[in-house]
Amino acid sequence: MEHADVLGLALMDYLENGFSEDIRTTSSLEETDVLPLAHLFRGYAAMPELEQKALQQCTGSVLDIGCGAGSHSLWLQEQGLKVTAIDISPGAIHCAKQRGVNNVIVSDFLDHQGSYDTLLLLMNGIGLAGALAGLGPMLHKLKSLLAPGGQILVDSSDIIYMFEDEKGEYWVDPNGYYGEVQFQMHYKKFSSPRFPWLYVDYNTLTRACLAHGLQCEMIAEGAHYDYLARIHTINP
Known part of the structure; x- marks a missing residue:
């Protein structure tokens, strides 16, 4: 049965009734995975x-984009x-409020207005771009939400490793981007x-940022092809 807010439904169920089962995900990568509610x-x-x-890098006023159940905001x-915590999921926002996020x-961040010192997009929040073609418009919108001297903190992953064969060769569609x-x-x-949903490698993100007057800097790399980056406006 289709439901427009499966994430919110699961989060509210966990918060109000305790654990019964986790969210399952299927994808075009032909994988079935589990998203543990805990x-x-x-x-x-x-x-x-x-x-x-x-x-730890967050400063000033913070916009937590795609806040989910509100753990980062708390x-x-x-x-x-x-x-300020925003999410398109009414159920997620209900949980965040119940847990104490003020x-x-x-809201969809594309419809949001304001000025913030830090824009926070964790758990591959850049994925909200949907596709590589959506990355530019997303960065343009994020830039409009930045206060002078502000920053965007985002993590993502380079999933090229998922297309590597035993010979070390990569099997990807030359007419598309493998992170879509x-x-x-x-x-x-x-x-x-x-x-x-979009996973974007660091070099591609850096080029997209430069095209929109933004500078992307690597803060840290994770253990499994993931990274954390800071994006800010380029000083004139």
């Missing part, structure tokens, strides 16, 4: 090192930062509509 409610100590490092609030908004993936979420009897 992982979406984790505290700072249980977060991956790249996420911890990203949170920690930032505890550090005394002013945080300022929550159901179609996903679908499943929880109990419900399934989301299929949606596009």
Whole structure:
């Protein structure tokens, strides 16, 4: 049965009724995977090192884009930062509010207005671009949300390793970008509509940033082809 907010449904069920089962995902990579609900409610100590490092880099007013159940926003609030948490999922925003996030908004970031010192896009938040063609418009919108001297903190992964054969050769479509993936979420009897998601390698992200007057700097690399980057405007 199709449900428009499978993620929110699962998060609310976990928060209000406790664990029963995790979200399953299927993708165009022909893989079935599990998204553990407990992982979406984790505290700072249980977060991956790249996420911890990203949170430590946050300053001033913060816009947590795709906040989910609000774990990142909660920690930032505890550090005394002013945080606005947004997500297109009404269920996710309900959970974030119930958990104590002070300022929550159901919104697509493309429709959001404001000025922030830090834009936070974790758990491959750059994936919201959907496709490589959507990366430029996304960066243009993010740039419009930056206060003078502001920063964008984003993590992603270079998934080229998934296309490597035993000879060390890569089998990818030369007419497309290998990081463009179609996903679908499943929880109990419900399934989301299929949606596009983007994984972008660091060099491609850097080139896209330069095309929009932005500079991309590597902060840290993870253990499994992932990285954390800071994006900011190029000084004249």
